[in-house]
Amino acid sequence: MSITFDLPRRLAAEALGTAMLVATVVGSGIMADRFTDDVALSLLGNTIPTGAILVVLITVLGPLSGAHFNPAVTMVFALRREIEANAALFYVVAQIVGGIAGSVVAHAMFELPLIQISATVRTGTGQWLAEVVAAFGLVLTILAGLRFRLDAIPWLVGLYITAAYWFTASTSFANPAVAIARALSDTFAGIRPVDLPGFILAEIFGALLAMALAGWMLAEEEAAIHALNELKGAE
Amino acid sequence: MSITFDLPRRLAAEALGTAMLVATVVGSGIMADRFTDDVALSLLGNTIPTGAILVVLITVLGPLSGAHFNPAVTMVFALRREIEANAALFYVVAQIVGGIAGSVVAHAMFELPLIQISATVRTGTGQWLAEVVAAFGLVLTILAGLRFRLDAIPWLVGLYITAAYWFTASTSFANPAVAIARALSDTFAGIRPVDLPGFILAEIFGALLAMALAGWMLAEEEAAIHALNELKGAE
Amino acid sequence: MSITFDLPRRLAAEALGTAMLVATVVGSGIMADRFTDDVALSLLGNTIPTGAILVVLITVLGPLSGAHFNPAVTMVFALRREIEANAALFYVVAQIVGGIAGSVVAHAMFELPLIQISATVRTGTGQWLAEVVAAFGLVLTILAGLRFRLDAIPWLVGLYITAAYWFTASTSFANPAVAIARALSDTFAGIRPVDLPGFILAEIFGALLAMALAGWMLAEEEAAIHALNELKGAE
């Protein structure tokens, strides 16, 4: 993938991708919630579209911007010096603006007030731990995917989030920009604005934890040295 | 994929593909509706088969005709001069005829009147916006897929529609030929004939919007120039 | 895939694959039926495992035997002279024996009488047409897959059956050996023995129809001639 796109196109991709991701999360939540009283079924109607759209968005926008759609992911790439600090800041702004736009578009499609303030309580140590786990798994999946199976990353992220919707007690927000956008939707996918800081801090912590673990576990140098020594031993 | 098939085979592929797509949309809607009172579950029983059959049909018929199955998609390719205007007209006819046949076959399998007129109201600004979004996302997915991951297009379209069934308020028709065929089915997937023009116009508008955005965002020339300049800067 | 396996291994693969396919169809039907009163949910609990196991079985046993698991498919390959008539007969026997074994194993796992006679009525023109459509689509998927995307066939068949479970009024048996095995199970997936001939004839007819259409639509010779003529015209 040698062609590099300029910053406006990359930012457009980040904003559009985060917008479509949030429109899917919020929109499918509204749809599911309208059609059933069974919360597990609503969650399934929320999970399957989100996992599916992630595969699509990362595949088609990844070559443009890297398809972060997530400030925690951009932060990790900035710390690894795989994106310039300046661009990273613009990325985060594009993600937040795009995410909010996605929430607004979802509301418009379902003829609801465009801007809402969520009243859904999501707080407490269980929820925070869940967000640490969710972001940890997401970032580890991305970093190991980049190391071993670049072409599979869209699928890996889509499937990871499909699972994390159910195995984390928080339904896996794992994304500060998406969390902010969801705070502006008083629907199935919402979160009270006052609960945002806890979620965002937990997500950042989980992302850093994964980055640290991956730094050791996937380390090329030591592994290569080990492999070389084995080869020598085999001579 | 260098072998070119002649027009009759291409039209047969378009008609057959659209027929099987509509038979799946209409048939699975009837099946789901018969078996449950939960509308979310019916929608799930409608979504999963549709997403699945799209992957199959685009994979096996794509090499024959390009697997448009959709006049909005054919229009975009005609405007981009990737299909001759004449062939495009035949494609659209084949899609509409095939779509209607698919509806008839679905009714025959479920022993219902072969031709029906839907009474399902689908109108209003929310629905129209939803169809703009649905077609916009579909065409953007296809154009970016053609640019970056040709082999993945069947999956991308199948997954995109899987998501769009839930995140758009209209359950994502996104296809004028399929919309016409669904107007002839007074079942779960139906739409009143009087509501067709609004849907079709919205779908065409969404497709054109995606084409315009892709024209800028995916532009090869500028991106290549940018890449060349970067290479020069690196020397 | 140049290595050829001997006939005993190929027959073992056909018997084992059909056994696991039927064990999945029958077993997941029993499981789903026990756990819910919603028939759509039971069908979903029947569909997802069947689609999933087909991808697995065709991938891992395909290199051994071709992974037919279906007398209608074996018949088509025999008529196309892609399998010897003798081997084809042995294949069909292995499929039927394997299918019945799969039914017995499913019953044993769920502690039900090992051999049962189904009382589920599945008959009438709607059902027969559905089986024609189901087998037609399956064989067309396989033949076009063999022509264009050999490596994708396991996924294509798994996804096709996932869709066909819902869009055909018969839930898509599409397989005489599986139909026979399902006649010996008085559970969710069953079919009255007296209804077998109608289903099997319809499946054979659908398979032959697909073979005839594919013979024209996918024809290499004419397509190649057409491509050559185009090339000449371009000179």
Next chain:
Amino acid sequence: MSITFDLPRRLAAEALGTAMLVATVVGSGIMADRFTDDVALSLLGNTIPTGAILVVLITVLGPLSGAHFNPAVTMVFALRREIEANAALFYVVAQIVGGIAGSVVAHAMFELPLIQISATVRTGTGQWLAEVVAAFGLVLTILAGLRFRLDAIPWLVGLYITAAYWFTASTSFANPAVAIARALSDTFAGIRPVDLPGFILAEIFGALLAMALAGWMLAEEEAAIHALNELKGAE
């Protein structure tokens, strides 16, 4: 995949992978159980995340440790001398420790007592046969996948378990380490400690059965000889 990772990294991968697998099985079971009274829907909410996370974990951790996450699988590789006996023992310890940690983390996320003793009865010949079948199919899938489609193994295992959740009467534990961890969770996915020996023995037996069958059915030597003879015959 020529780089070899050292034993600490491999053990970390086995422990982490088994932990995330168990956290998914147990966590999604708790989530599903809380949100619905329909047991089939709970099982679906348990199945989809488990299948999805298996694809992810095997893809991203497979290059590190082989992604066994399962003492029965490690045993088979040890018997085939594809892993040293010493390393195999460490693998099994890492899997059991990781599995228990996964159960604890799931409980912590859902604010339940961290260590619990399951009271869910899972015993009897039907259940044991189901575990034999489940482990047999899993190991056969892995061994045939290794032989024919190395790159597809993550998908094959994820899809196999997705199916086996439904077609085996035991919901397919198929894994002694995961079974032990589930005995420490008195939730949807639990199993009474007293029922563990029956499950573990059945799983080991099923794994050995698959290993024996694969030893014959996939045998390279005889197949190669056969292919050679055919080539000679063709001269």
